[in-house]
Amino acid sequence: MTAVGDIGGRLDRRAVISVVRRLRSPEGQTDPLPLWKELRDMGDVVPAPWGGHFVTGFEVCNQVLRGRDWLVPDIAWQERQPAPERWHAPATREMSHTLSRLNAPEHTSQRRALGNLFDRGTLEAMTPDVEGHVRRLCDALEERLRTAGEADLVSTVSERLPVETVGHWLAIPAERYAHILDFTHRQVFAQELLPTKSDLKVSAAATMEMRTFFTDLIRERRAHPGDDVVSEWIRHWDARFPDDRAAADRALYHLVMFITIASLETTATLLSNMVWLLLRDRAQWDWLRAHPEHVDDAIDEALRYDPPIHLNSRVAAKDTVLAGVPVAKDTMVHVLYGAANHDPRRNEDPHTFDVRRRGAHLTFGGGAHYCLGAGLARLEARTLLSHLLKRFPDLALASGPEYAPRMVFRRVTSLRVTS
Ligand code: HEM
Structure with a gap:
């Protein structure tokens, strides 16, 4: 197994830069598959031009996501970096206090407190509501x-x-949804791989709006508690910090804010992708109409084929060796979910979208940070796809998808359909 992009024994840094540049281009957004292949062909672990490594193969990505030698880049790690101010941008800092940037023991304690948020009973109880939303949207x-x-x-x-x-x-009252969507779309730019100054400015403004929004929401809910999940979390965190209301409020803010924003673009991208991929290959749409019992397989294939999050980062907890490559403590590695899902060693003929495949994917991550909302995303996708297949048998594409200019968090901005 090769370890790095290596031409004649010399690392070809320019080849990696070229792939990254193309992944950031409109062509790369539209079709990243050949670029993921190009990177994977350089090795399972490919040096990133600015330091650290890309991890491209399925097994090695899985190892990083689940292994004890790997942590998320938390505030302590950020402060140890030669240029810690890189992490001080308001939008980046805001994310540093969320579940996705906490390590044990705080991460373990917060996940335990939340439990399995979307267990079978909760999802069953939510199903009539989701059905109602889908019916109205259809x-x-x-x-x-x-x-x-x-x-x-x-x-x-x-x-x-x-x-x-x-x-x-x-x-949350329905009249506030447009505002939530608006700041979510703008906030996420700071979490891109190499945000520009103007990206960070846009994200900083959105972060302030987001902070005001969720702080007000928690204040209102404290004043008028109910039997909703936010009121339940307020009771839990107040009991956890009985003498420190400000600490409870901070924890509540980061929790409610992150769960909300983590759930929106990701799921929306899955919903658009599954329709796009099925309609692009009409035979699969028609086959699924005749075999609706395979709707879940189709959803997993869409998740595998084009993951809504393309990249996630971890740092080495100690000096280690990854696929033969020595990696020093604190080095950052970027797990490429899409490249991993299209690794032919794991999924044969990986660039073929096949609803019958039952392939493997890492789209919801893995290990301690495995996506908390996977069950809910699947419920929404299943309910929508089942309704679309029944109500719009002749649905067709009017044009292909358009994408936001992002490399990490994929967003389909438009997908025009006819019937
Ligand atoms: C198709 C939709 C979704 C995708 C593709 C997705 C993907 C992911 C990924 C890749 C991670 C990081 C896992 C890791 O670091 O190993 C993650 C974490 C997370 N997701 Fe999702 N997600 C989706 C929907 C949702 C929804 C609907 C919610 C909430 C309602 C949610 C809440 C979270 C939370 C709270 C985390 C942080 C978990 C932690 O760090 O402990 N996600 N998700």
């Missing part, structure tokens, strides 16, 4: 198709369903 889609001849699936359905589902679950 009514809106039908109306749009009838009056205008075509519709944008993203704005009509894919971006609506996650915010309606999570907003309703958290008991």
